[in-house]
Amino acid sequence: MASKAKQHPALDAVRASGSQKVKVAVSDIDGILRGKYLHLDKFFGAAEGGFGFCDVVLGWDSSDTCYDNTTLTGWQHGFPDALARIDLDTLRHVPWDGRVPFFLGEFVKADGSPSPICPRQTLKRVLRRAEKLGVQPLCGVEYEWFNFAETPQSWAAKKGVNPEPITPGMFGYSLLRMNHKREYFNALMDEMAAFGVPIEGLHTETGPGVYEVAILYSEALEAADRGILFKTGAKEIGARFGVMPSFMAKWNAQYPGCSGHIHQSLSDGKKNLFFDAKSPRQMSPLFESYVAGQVACLMEFAPMFWPTINSYKRLVDGFWAPVKPTWGIDNRTASFRVLIGGPKSTRLETRCPGADMNAYLAMAAVLAAGLHGVEQGLKLTTPPITGTNQGAENVPRAPRTLIETTRNFRQSAIARDWLGDDFVDHFAATREWEWRQWLDGVTDWELKRYFEII
Numbered sequence: 001m002a003s004k005a006k007q008h009p010a011l012d013a014v015r016a017s018g019s020q021k022v023k024v025a026v027s028d029i030d031g032i033l034r035g036k037y038l039h040l041d042k043f044f045g046a047a048e049g050g051f052g053f054c055d056v057v058l059g060w061d062s063s064d065t066c067y068d069n070t071t072l073t074g075w076q077h078g079f080p081d082a083l084a085r086i087d088l089d090t091l092r093h094v095p096w097d098g099r100v101p102f103f104l105g106e107f108v109k110a111d112g113s114p115s116p117i118c119p120r121q122t123l124k125r126v127l128r129r130a131e132k133l134g135v136q137p138l139c140g141v142e143y144e145w146f147n148f149a150e151t152p153q154s155w156a157a158k159k160g161v162n163p164e165p166i167t168p169g170m171f172g173y174s175l176l177r178m179n180h181k182r183e184y185f186n187a188l189m190d191e192m193a194a195f196g197v198p199i200e201g202l203h204t205e206t207g208p209g210v211y212e213v214a215i216l217y218s219e220a221l222e223a224a225d226r227g228i229l230f231k232t233g234a235k236e237i238g239a240r241f242g243v244m245p246s247f248m249a250k251w252n253a254q255y256p257g258c259s260g261h262i263h264q265s266l267s268d269g270k271k272n273l274f275f276d277a278k279s280p281r282q283m284s285p286l287f288e289s290y291v292a293g294q295v296a297c298l299m300e301f302a303p304m305f306w307p308t309i310n311s312y313k314r315l316v317d318g319f320w321a322p323v324k325p326t327w328g329i330d331n332r333t334a335s336f337r338v339l340i341g342g343p344k345s346t347r348l349e350t351r352c353p354g355a356d357m358n359a360y361l362a363m364a365a366v367l368a369a370g371l372h373g374v375e376q377g378l379k380l381t382t383p384p385i386t387g388t389n390q391g392a393e394n395v396p397r398a399p400r401t402l403i404e405t406t407r408n409f410r411q412s413a414i415a416r417d418w419l420g421d422d423f424v425d426h427f428a429a430t431r432e433w434e435w436r437q438w439l440d441g442v443t444d445w446e447l448k449r450y451f452e453i454i
Contacts, residue, residue, distance in 0.1 A: 013101070019040070020039070022101045023035060026053060026106060033228060067430055071426070085108045123221060123363055126418060136219065138265050141226065142259065165208035171204060195229065225359075231245075259351065263350075265346065272347075275342065283338065293378055299325055299405070302408065308356050326385045326391075406431040
């Protein structure tokens with residue numbers, strides 16, 4: 001391993017950059033990048049054997065409050081350093097930070113084996129099983145998100161009430177709204193491309209200050225890397241223009257929520273295995289089994305793509321987010337939208353996830369469910385829905401709370417088979433923690449409803 005690291009072209013690129021520091025980051029459980037700058041000498045040492053990163057990164061929530069119900073990390077272990085390994089293949093230069101070299105990392109155990117609770121390693125675990133099936137998943141991530149004329153300071157001063165969107169009204173695909181913040185809009189297009197996160201399309205969505213991005217598809221691990229980097233990059237770029245992006249699933253009950261759709265296809269390295277010109281639907285038997293797997297069991301993985309209390313506020317009838325595990329052909333009201341585009345672009349768009357997803361975990365979930373269908377040779381026996389959920393009358397609705405989906409996830413034999421007991425137990429505990437914080441909270445809704453009248 002050491003000799004390979006010494007010879008890796010990324011190290012030559014870092015030397016040639018002239019930078020005296022390197023930026024590194026890892027994903028926490030919620031998909032928030034946690035990172036640091038390393039001195040050049042420290043970086044080269046870390047490239048050889050990894051570096052210490054406090055394992056609290058996998059043991060606290062999005063507000064840096066430590067879980068009290070996890071076993072693999074927690075106060076009982078003293079929060080020691082965990083070994084973080086730099087993935088030299090993830091080299092990028094940050095355009096808005098002096099082109100400092102940047103790498104993603106992942107957690108490993110002391111013996112170098114993958115950490116069972118690291119989000120990036122969890123996706124890689126699914127991808128290793130895909131490789132054994134002789135398939136290579138190709139994926140692309142889409143996000144919708146709201147943009148506000150706020151700073152961390154102004155938002156703190158408002159105490160979490162009444163953020164100001166950068167533009168008013170419902171105006172999707174609007175050239176006028178794009179022009180309103182064109183410097184920010186163009187910076188996203190240009191600087192993300194220079195950061196190795198190429199954008200296929202960017203436009204306004206329906207809602208005040210809403211944008212939607214389609215990130216260019218790639219091999220699955222790279223696609224998840226791009227997904228998680230886009231969210232952090234948008235926030236850093238936005239700050240320069242007085243814009244605060246929010247990828248919260250549903251910030252206001254009046255407006256549609258924010259999605260995190262994942263497009264998928266399977267390749268054998270040469271061709272798209274989903275397309276079959278001889279089939280009446282032009283769907284190969286493998287594609288039908290893949291879709292059948294997601295229809296049958298994706299809801300067992302639901303906390304991995306609906307990870308927060310707020311995720312479930314997005315699941316409202318008539319507000320674009322699908323609320324049942326249904327499939328359809330080019331039907332945006334279905335959870336699983338089959339797109340037939342010939343041998344190059346035939347794919348599945350899984351529309352369940354929200355923009356608040358951890359891209360590593362959401363992608364691991366959709367791929368595991370689909371590949372389970374392939375492994376088991378499941379048949380796509382349910383017909384596609386038509387119109388707005390026509391044909392889905394007898395399909396049970398998705399749960400509306402995090403605790404319901406978390407209990408289902410914890411009990412799922414399929415999730416344990418694909419992700420491992422350690423991950424399922426740890427992640428379920430973190431979602432149960434999230435639910436408990438909600439139970440203890442007192443909301444503005446309660447104050448408005450009960451404070452004076454009751």
